[in-house]
Amino acid sequence: EKGGYGTFMEKEIHDQPKAVEDTLLGRTDASGRLALDELRIDPEELKGISKIIVLACGTSAYAGMVAKYAIEHWVRVPVEVELSHEFRYRDPIIDDSTLIVSLSQSGETMDTLMAVRYAKEQGARTLAICNTNGSTIPRESDAVLYTHAGPEIAVASTKAFLAQITASYLLGLYMAQLRGKLFQGEIEDILADLHKIPAKIQEVLDGGEQIRELAREMAQAPSVLFLGRHVGYPVAMEGALKLKEIAYIHAEGFAAGELKHGPIALIDEGQPVFVVVPSPRGRDSLHAKVVSNIQEVRARGAKTITVAETGDADVVDYSETVFYVPETQPLLMPLLTTVPLQIFACALAAEKGYDVDQPRNLAKSVTVE
Ligand code: F6R
Numbered sequence: 001e002k003g004g005y006g007t008f009m010e011k012e013i014h015d016q017p018k019a020v021e022d023t024l025l026g027r028t029d030a031s032g033r034l035a036l037d038e039l040r041i042d043p044e045e046l047k048g049i050s051k052i053i054v055l056a057c058g059t060s061a062y063a064g065m066v067a068k069y070a071i072e073h074w075v076r077v078p079v080e081v082e083l084s085h086e087f088r089y090r091d092p093i094i095d096d097s098t099l100i101v102s103l104s105q106s107g108e109t110m111d112t113l114m115a116v117r118y119a120k121e122q123g124a125r126t127l128a129i130c131n132t133n134g135s136t137i138p139r140e141s142d143a144v145l146y147t148h149a150g151p152e153i154a155v156a157s158t159k160a161f162l163a164q165i166t167a168s169y170l171l172g173l174y175m176a177q178l179r180g181k182l183f184q185g186e187i188e189d190i191l192a193d194l195h196k197i198p199a200k201i202q203e204v205l206d207g208g209e210q211i212r213e214l215a216r217e218m219a220q221a222p223s224v225l226f227l228g229r230h231v232g233y234p235v236a237m238e239g240a241l242k243l244k245e246i247a248y249i250h251a252e253g254f255a256a257g258e259l260k261h262g263p264i265a266l267i268d269e270g271q272p273v274f275v276v277v278p279s280p281r282g283r284d285s286l287h288a289k290v291v292s293n294i295q296e297v298r299a300r301g302a303k304t305i306t307v308a309e310t311g312d313a314d315v316v317d318y319s320e321t322v323f324y325v326p327e328t329q330p331l332l333m334p335l336l337t338t339v340p341l342q343i344f345a346c347a348l349a350a351e352k353g354y355d356v357d358q359p360r361n362l363a364k365s366v367t368v369e
Pocket of ligand 1: 060155365
């Protein structure tokens with residue numbers, strides 16, 4: 001049942017093209033317009049939403065950060081992302097024009113369930129993005145958008161994360177369509193690019209040996225840092241979390257812009273730093289800024305490993321190793337840039353002889369507060 005792989009995590013990493021494809025499947029009507037029929041929420045209600053609060057924990061919360069960047073950009077509605085366990089204890093501002101979007105693979109995470117219940121009591125609309133049919137969080141929510149990653153067995157989440165990001169894009173595009181915030185042609189272009197993602201993930205998987213080789217060389221690293229910016233920031237956080245969870249290595253993800261505000265003091269000779277590099281084709285100067293971050297850490301002795309878009313020549317001189325991923329729209333990049341980091345963590349943990357699927361101290365679904 002591991003499909004020929006040694007561990008469920010490896011299998012699930014390799015299931016990702018299908019997880020994304022299946023999550024995209026059947027979401028449009030004959031005219032090419034998004035039709036999220038299963039949502040069970042009145043489109044008129046979605047039109048009236050004035051604020052979205054995304055609630056989730058762990059990896060799912062990083063998917064929520066990507067959701068924020070995409071939804072605010074496309075829908076022009078303010079989106080907050082909050083850890084479920086913090087949300088309920090701070091008297092948050094919620095009313096009946098607030099949409100709560102919960103993200104949960106299991107649909108049983110107690111912290112997220114309690115936060116959703118609390119928001120509902122305060123009059124908010126609740127929408128669950130969930131991978132587990134009929135689980136508690138979608139059952140208790142007004143609306144549901146299922147991810148179709150299939151059962152995720154390994155404790156560390158991989159394919160569910162990519163599916164959650166995919167579903168968040170669908171929700172954003174659907175709201176943009178309802179509210180007339182994007183032209184139909186723009187929505188169709190983004191959807192077409194989304195449909196090309198599974199084959200691009202497959203390309204990254206096909207190049208996995210380069211990443212596994214590096215992981216084996218780096219098995220003794222005591223600490224690894226991850227930098228990213230814009231949607232690369234949650235990807236950096238996720239890369240660090242994977243390494244903590246299964247390889248028990250101290251790892252931190254930072255927003256690259258924060259480097260000079262403190263974390264750069266951590267850099268000394270040989271410190272491994274992964275950098276998730278934005279597309280050089282982005283509208284702004286983020287790419288140049290991140291390239292200069294790479295130079296800064298490199299000048300202080302860091303061993304720099306970059307994840308960049310194919311053809312990005314600017315990173316080569318400052319990177320010990322570059323993992324290239326195929327190009328796509330800047331907002332969609334997390335579906336590709338996450339994959340090398342997952343492969344890296346998985347291979348490094350295996351090299352250390354750890355139980356990749358059942359890491360110590362962790363449970364697949366956290367049903368206590
Ligand atoms: C990370 C991981 C956890 C979960 C978190 C939320 O690999 O597995 O951080 O993402 O416990 O779980 P769900 O998504 O089931 O609510």
